[in-house]
Amino acid sequence: xxxxxxxxxxxxxxxxxxxxxxxxxxxxxxxxxxxxxxxxxxxxxxxxxxxxxxxxxxxxxxxxxxxxxxxxxxxxxxxxxxxxxxxxxxxxxxxxxxxxxxxxxxxxxxxxxxxxxxxxxxxxxxxxxxxxxxxxxxxxxxxxxxxxxxxxxxxxxxxxxxxxxxxxxxxxxxxxxxxxxxxxxxxxxxxxxxxxxxxxxxxxxxxxxxxxxxxxxxxxxxxxxxxxxxxxxxxxxxxxxxxxxxxxxxxxxxxxxxxxxxxxxxxxxxxxxxxxxxxxxxxxxxxxxxxxxxxxxxxxxxxxxxxxxxxxxxxxxxxxxxxxxxxxxxxxxxxxxxxxxxxxxxxxxxxxxxxxxxxxxxxxxxxxxxxxxxxxxxxxxxxxxxxxxxxxxxxxxxxxxxxxxxxxxxxxxxxxxxxxxxxxxxxxxxxxxxxxxxxxxxxxxxxxxxxxxxxxxxxxxxxxxxxxxxxxxxxxxxx
Amino acid sequence: xxxxxxxxxxxxxxxxxxxxxxxxxxxxxxxxxxxxxxxxxxxxxxxxxxxxxxxxxxxxxxxxxxxxxxxxxxxxxxxxxxxxxxxxxxxxxxxxxxxxxxxxxxxxxxxxxxxxxxxxxxxxxxxxxxxxxxxxxxxxxxxxxxxxxxxxxxxxxxxxxxxxxxxxxxxxxxxxxxxxxxxxxxxxxxxxxxxxxxxxxxxxxxxxxxxxxxxxxxxxxxxxxxxxxxxxxxxxxxxxxxxxxxxxxxxxxxxxxxxxxxxxxxxxxxxxxxxxxxxxxxxxxxxxxxxxxxxxxxxxxxxxxxxxxxxxxxxxxxxxxxxxxxxxxxxxxxxxxxxxxxxxxxxxxxxxxxxxxxxxxxxxxxxxxxxxxxxxxxxxxxxxxxxxxxxxxxxxxxxxxxxxxxxxxxxxxxxxxxxxxxxxxxxxxxxxxxxxxxxxxxxxxxxxxxxxxxxxxxxxxxxxxxxxxxxxx
Numbered sequence: 001x002x003x004x005x006x007x008x009x010x011x012x013x014x015x016x017x018x019x020x021x022x023x024x025x026x027x028x029x030x031x032x033x034x035x036x037x038x039x040x041x042x043x044x045x046x047x048x049x050x051x052x053x054x055x056x057x058x059x060x061x062x063x064x065x066x067x068x069x070x071x072x073x074x075x076x077x078x079x080x081x082x083x084x085x086x087x088x089x090x091x092x093x094x095x096x097x098x099x100x101x102x103x104x105x106x107x108x109x110x111x112x113x114x115x116x117x118x119x120x121x122x123x124x125x126x127x128x129x130x131x132x133x134x135x136x137x138x139x140x141x142x143x144x145x146x147x148x149x150x151x152x153x154x155x156x157x158x159x160x161x162x163x164x165x166x167x168x169x170x171x172x173x174x175x176x177x178x179x180x181x182x183x184x185x186x187x188x189x190x191x192x193x194x195x196x197x198x199x200x201x202x203x204x205x206x207x208x209x210x211x212x213x214x215x216x217x218x219x220x221x222x223x224x225x226x227x228x229x230x231x232x233x234x235x236x237x238x239x240x241x242x243x244x245x246x247x248x249x250x251x252x253x254x255x256x257x258x259x260x261x262x263x264x265x266x267x268x269x270x271x272x273x274x275x276x277x278x279x280x281x282x283x284x285x286x287x288x289x290x291x292x293x294x295x296x297x298x299x300x301x302x303x304x305x306x307x308x309x310x311x312x313x314x315x316x317x318x319x320x321x322x323x324x325x326x327x328x329x330x331x332x333x334x335x336x337x338x339x340x341x342x343x344x345x346x347x348x349x350x351x352x353x354x355x356x357x358x359x360x361x362x363x364x365x366x367x368x369x370x371x372x373x374x375x376x377x378x379x380x381x382x383x384x385x386x387x388x389x390x391x392x393x394x395x396x397x398x399x400x401x402x403x404x405x406x407x408x409x410x411x412x413x414x415x416x417x418x419x420x421x422x423x424x425x426x427x428x429x430x431x432x433x434x435x436x437x438x439x440x441x442x443x444x445x446x447x448x449x450x451x452x453x454x455x456x457x458x459x460x461x462x463x464x465x466x467x468x469x470x471x472x473x474x475x476x477x478x479x
Numbered sequence: 480x481x482x483x484x485x486x487x488x489x490x491x492x493x494x495x496x497x498x499x500x501x502x503x504x505x506x507x508x509x510x511x512x513x514x515x516x517x518x519x520x521x522x523x524x525x526x527x528x529x530x531x532x533x534x535x536x537x538x539x540x541x542x543x544x545x546x547x548x549x550x551x552x553x554x555x556x557x558x559x560x561x562x563x564x565x566x567x568x569x570x571x572x573x574x575x576x577x578x579x580x581x582x583x584x585x586x587x588x589x590x591x592x593x594x595x596x597x598x599x600x601x602x603x604x605x606x607x608x609x610x611x612x613x614x615x616x617x618x619x620x621x622x623x624x625x626x627x628x629x630x631x632x633x634x635x636x637x638x639x640x641x642x643x644x645x646x647x648x649x650x651x652x653x654x655x656x657x658x659x660x661x662x663x664x665x666x667x668x669x670x671x672x673x674x675x676x677x678x679x680x681x682x683x684x685x686x687x688x689x690x691x692x693x694x695x696x697x698x699x700x701x702x703x704x705x706x707x708x709x710x711x712x713x714x715x716x717x718x719x720x721x722x723x724x725x726x727x728x729x730x731x732x733x734x735x736x737x738x739x740x741x742x743x744x745x746x747x748x749x750x751x752x753x754x755x756x757x758x759x760x761x762x763x764x765x766x767x768x769x770x771x772x773x774x775x776x777x778x779x780x781x782x783x784x785x786x787x788x789x790x791x792x793x794x795x796x797x798x799x800x801x802x803x804x805x806x807x808x809x810x811x812x813x814x815x816x817x818x819x820x821x822x823x824x825x826x827x828x829x830x831x832x833x834x835x836x837x838x839x840x841x842x843x844x845x846x847x848x849x850x851x852x853x854x855x856x857x858x859x860x861x862x863x864x865x866x867x868x869x870x871x872x873x874x875x876x877x878x879x880x881x882x883x884x885x886x887x888x889x890x891x892x893x894x895x896x897x898x899x900x901x902x903x904x905x906x907x908x909x910x911x912x913x914x915x916x917x918x919x920x921x922x923x924x925x926x927x928x929x930x931x932x933x934x935x936x937x938x939x940x941x942x943x944x945x946x947x948x949x950x951x952x
Contacts, residue, residue, distance in 0.1 A: 032741070043754065114593055134755050137752065139830075141573035143742070144740060145738055145839070146820060259624075279605065285600075293589075298533050301534070363597070370597045370598075383601075
């Protein structure tokens, strides 16, 4: 019986021009969203290719210059000498630490347009390279992108509500409900059939279009976990869609006229998609305010002024701490300035590290709060899950930053002893310069969060659906 | 007659529980966002003020060093928070808060506040402007969609028209009723806003904000006028209240959600900007073509030497009374400044053209116009960020010039390294910034006002036309 109702409803929908218009709109939005997302991914890939090319060119030049240098002659300019470790580490031999676009970034840009995705590694302090931003017009960031994530989270519910706000009320208003129920069919079966008919249509379309679009946009299936991520994406979209269908059913079950249903559902959409996230943001930023970066600037400047003033003293102390690095008195002194600089940098890093950590800690607290309270708004739940699955979330950026930190340490461990020993680079050393290799955030980190989101979407959907079906018992068939 | 209809509508709406609930929600959100805006403004203002003092102190007390080291140490310019940013924070969260002013280099602003926030912030900040731009139009839609269509559904429209009420009067009365109900919400909210502003700034600066507030207020009034007109028109045209509601909601969705985001991506495609990496590489390439202040063997140097010797009427560099290093450094600065002017100028022009495309989208969405106007009046638009950035850059150039001139003048001494002290640092004046006068801003942003006026007038015409042809059933 359910199937028969669904088939009948499909026929009705197919005959309805406005339903076709909505479906066409959905298709257009999905297409436009995917094309924008893939434009962003292309931009990132091109930028990373430029970076890689810049790096290999620079390192090739460096090697060539190093081979050309007469080993006996003193270099004319110590700060350009390709054999000085400080020069290699801080300017001429710098390598990039890069994160490729997330596995499904073409589907959901998420937070990725806010955070840098490559850093030029240096032996200097972390704060000298970490604060670089991608160029972007602030008004673009304010408005946000028209990516598939936006289509799913904000527009998709509106299409669902547009198709199902008058699920039962229209039949009642047309007078067909009483006639239909004169047949041997229960109201519940009828309502469920109508919801399922629409859900099957809309969800199939949304999933097919988004996954198809993603494949067209160049989501690389060969990358590990991509299939699993696509599965999670599909499940999230389905769960989110189910929530809105269930809500429409529940509101319909209240037995009000179509226009009241439309008002109530529009109000629900506003409350859950616009107001609740804004209030949640207010709550997390008030409970765990991130201190102003203005303070950080002051702290960095005080620390570096102090350290520079104490430069020679710091250098002496450094050699006390690391007697093994102290040069023999006869060793060549390629660039005393760089050695002193290194000692200063280390001191600044040590002073600034705890200050920088406070920002991360507060943001982590905010994120933890969001993780707990996101279930209050299915829109937030879905957006967070889509960002997670796509690899465009804050967590993935942190995952990248942790690797950058490790790479910075590796870089310093490689260069600083050479700088402090006042060595010169040997030909073999150029090959040994550390390279950055990005490791994608593993699925085991992503899946539990996305799984919780799925439960957070499905549970209210089921609850609303059941409540709606239960409320149908008192549904006024006529009048 | 219009007055009587308006009074009836007003009474009906204010007695309606749905209006009361919706108005209460909007009022709470407005009050909360104003309170938060006020607190944020107070905190940030105090903090930036303290930071400006601290950075000045750091500059003045940096101790004895070569002026070029001082130029490398540099200073910071902190972007001030405008009073009206408590109503409309504009792009503040997406522009950096501070810029490092140092030798050789024009830097980008750093630390966008949005980076220190979770993804939830991207749904939109809770601000008075967001409430006024997004939620109030929705309230208008909910209030006005049944104006004609509702009466028609109930069958009362026929009765009304049979009484001899002119449809035009009916429409005007209904619109006036909606406006009165909105006024009930907006007048106290505006008063609260002005009060919060007065608390935050004091009465004197408040007076200076009056033209900005007036422009903002006018913009919002025209925006709401457009919505009321469109709502009445659709209500008269639509067959049923349901159709009226759906059409109006669709318009709201297009206005608030779809057009703004489409405009962003279209603008980006029409006027692409380089990646930070490509931008930096292009700047570096150009910089290398100038005189390198750090490299004594630079080929451009010989010409410079010849010029300076001619200027001072000497034949040999040793006879120069000035320190040539200062001249070289300034020459490389001058070259750099030309490069920065060109590249940053092109970048900002591209941003401005992108913003123009977004503003042109006001033809499809009045939100684009009111948002642009509101940000401009609040002083939180990209153009005024650019103005501040330009002022900071001017200050940087002046500061570096003072350092280089001091090296040229005093650098040639018996000591190997010239060291300067506090008196030289004090020669650089403190950084102070005056916002561009509102007349200039208004001169640039009048098209937004014109677009809103156009929407409002168009909506009124549409309403008149639709009402003239209204059918009773």
